[in-house]
Amino acid sequence: MTAHGTRQAQIQPNSPAAQLQERFPEAVQEVVHRLGETTVVVEAKALPEVARWLRDELGFEVCVDITAVDYLPNEPRFQVVYHLLSVSRRQRLRLKVPVGGKKPKVPTVTDVWPGANFYEREVYDMFGIEFEGHPNLKRILMPEDWDGHPLRKDFPLGYEPVQFTHNVEEIQRKKPYAKQ
Amino acid sequence: MGLVQNAIKWFLGRDMPADVAEIERERERRIEQMLIPTWEEGEKGPRFLLNMGPQHPSTHGVLRLFLELDGETVVRVEPDIGYLHTGIEKTFEHKKYEQGVTLTPRLDYLSNMFNTWCFCMAVEKLLEIEIPPRAEYARVILGELQRIASHLVWLGTHALDIGALSVFLYCFREREMILDIFEMVSGARMMASYFRPGGLAWDLPDGFEEAVSNFIELFPERVDNYEQLLTDNLIWKDRTQGIGVIDTQTALSLSVTGPILRATGLAWDLRKTMPYSVYPEFDFDVPVGTHGDVYDRYRVRVQEMRESVKIIRQALEKLPGGPFRVDNHKVAPPPKEEIYLSMEALIHHFKLWTEGMRVPPGEAYAWVESPRGEMGFYVVSDGSARPYRVHVRAPSFANLQAMPHMAEGGLVADLIAIIASLDPVLGEIDR
Structure with missing residues (x-):
């Protein structure tokens, strides 16, 4: 046995990914098996239906994790990543939902997995992706009045500039308290 | 007309300038909005809002809770988190993989080995x-x-919160022995960063096996001592039995993992059910509870400590010799002696410390069973020496969602027991 389980080369006929592809041929855009993990790329508008079907029919009872990745110059820009776990079948599945546009929007899955609540709030906070139908979509980690979404690739890594004689005035001008 | 406006009018002898008045009105409107639910009539008199934390000894960190109370009954709980947000996930994107290792212990500082382990597993994958x-x-x-x-x-602070002071002292006495072992191994007591992608930072020191076997000889007896103080203690039982109950289905749907899930009766331990590392080689049990209350969580965790001793004993017996990190010098540096003698080793060493290791493009999710549940690292690589995206699946973050479910309808005093039984670590919740 390798440390990471056996690697799957082909799609097995009974795997959740294959069943998903058979059930939702239009919604499933791509199935990838790599490093012993299965990733299914799903259209955003079919997500609630797919999620409900995965929970009820294939037994993915737990939504372990939701996050997003920002592939900035690409369009669609974001990929919302769902890690699902089936306790009864001891399987894992990764769903990916590409979203883009000025105001990225994904339907919520909180009605399927209530545990998605905090995760969707975190993705909204960090990436500015809206989850339509979320019961309480507001910032969770950043302050309420924070400007921007920190985990976007175009959000700079903040730092305190070092003051030297040549730039001290410029720095002081930018500091909020310096205006008083 | 607000109080402040009145005061200003009295002081100036005229109305405030328009923009200042506008700001004042806005402020008062907000305060009113916040206060409205406070005077709703409940069964036991007026309901009121109580702010608990973030600086509160029994919230185990900087957890802030909004409580809506009807008398002493909790009607609604809303956790407010983010006070310890340090942007670790963002920082990861700007650090090389080996630099990222030092960020991991800062997540869940009480079980830092697991964070580093999980990150290393994802990179190794x-x-x-x-x-x-x-x-x-x-x-x-x-x-x-x-x-x-x-x-x-957890046990020490949990008992402390409920009023059993002495357990805390005993627990920290034994924890000190473990921290001494960590210091011996890695040089640091808490932020070890001892695991590295490809193995360990350096080999286990001389005397390690002796120190660990001394500890596991002594420890089971100490667990008996804790149990003598608590397990059949009537006050302890009164404060914990039937409190904060959650059933398996609800726990699963709220993404709860770890001892809280096992206390509901489901034997879901990733070390057994989705094994990683060398766990299949060890013989140990997965303790489960039946009621899913605070007492069961206590029993499960105490039992887990005994099982851990079992695993350590077996692992220590089997501990093999040989190399402590991979022989692949694109990942792990070559031994120091080789650097003096071999040109290639010197180049590898130089490349590794200047450019860092290059990880093939792709994405991986690795998981470990941390003391709080499923800890996961989702690492996306674009083929460079720095990760494109690192996301931490923090067990406490998900477990915290179950708290309103457990606490609503109970008493404020029970809420303290529930928070302690969740064992949240804000370092990983806020990241």
Whole structure:
């Protein structure tokens, strides 16, 4: 046995990914098996239906994790990543939902997995992706009045500039308290 | 007309300038909005809002809770988190993989070995390398010691919150022994960063096996001592039995993992059910509860400490010799002696410390069973020396969602017991 389980080369006929592809041929855009993990790329508008079907029919009872990745110059820009776990079948599945546009929007899955609540709030906070139908979509980690979404690739890594004689005035001008 | 406006009018002898008045009105409107629910009539008199934390000794960190109370009954709980947000996930994107290792212990500072372990596993998965058996066994031993240390902090503070002061002192006495072992191994007591992608930072020191076996000889007896103080203690039972109940289905749907899930009766332990590392080689049990209340969580965690001792004993017996990190010098540096003699080793060393290791493009999710539940690292690589995206699946973050479900309808005093039984670590919740 390798440390990471056996690697799957082909799609097995009974795997959740294959069943998903058979059930939702239009919604499933791509199935990838790599490093012993299965990733299914799903259209955003079919997500609630797919999620409900995965929970009820294939037994993915737990939504372990939701996050997003920002592939900035690409369009669609974001990929919302769902890690699902089936306790009864001891399987894992990764769903990916590409979203883009000025105001990225994904339907919520909180009605399927209530545990998605905090995760969707975190993705909204960090990436500015809206989850339509979320019961309480507001910032969770950043302050309420924070400007921007920190985990976007175009959000700079903040730092305190070092003051030297040549730039001290410029720095002081930018500091909020310096205006008083 | 607000109080402040009145005061200003009295002071100036005229109305405030328009923009200032506008700001004042806006402020008062907000305060009113916040206050409205406070005077709703409940069954036991007016309901009121109570702010608990973030600086509160029994919220185990900087957790802030909005409580809506009807008398002493909790009607609604809303956790407010983010006070310890340090942007670790963002920082990861700007650090090389080996630099990222030092960020991991800062997440869940009470079980830092597991964070580092999980991050290393995700990177190793992307690199498609297998680490030598000595490193795997060392990781298991240190990981299980860490589980005991983490549970000791939980037990001590949990008992302290409910009023059993002495347990805290005993727990920290034993934790100190574990921290001494960590210091011996890594040089640091809490932020060890001892695991590295590809194995360990350096080999286990002389006297390590002796120190660990001394500890596991002594520890089971100490667990008996804690149990003598608490398990059949009537006050302890009164405060914990039937409190904060959650059933398996609800727990699963709220993404709850770890001891809280096992206390509901489901034997879901990733070390058994989705094994990683060398766990299949060990013989141990997964303790489960029946009621899913605070008392069961206590029993499960205490039992887990005993099982950890079992695993450590077996791992120590089997601990193999040999290399402690992979022989792949694109990932792990060559031994120092080689650098003096071999040109190639010197180049590898130089490349590794200047450019860092290059991880093939792809994405991987690795998981470990941390003391709080499923800890996961989702690492996306674009082929460079820095990760494109690192996301931490923090067990406490998900477990915290179950708190309103457990606490609503109970008393404020029970809420304290529930928070302690969730064992949240804000470092990983806020990241």
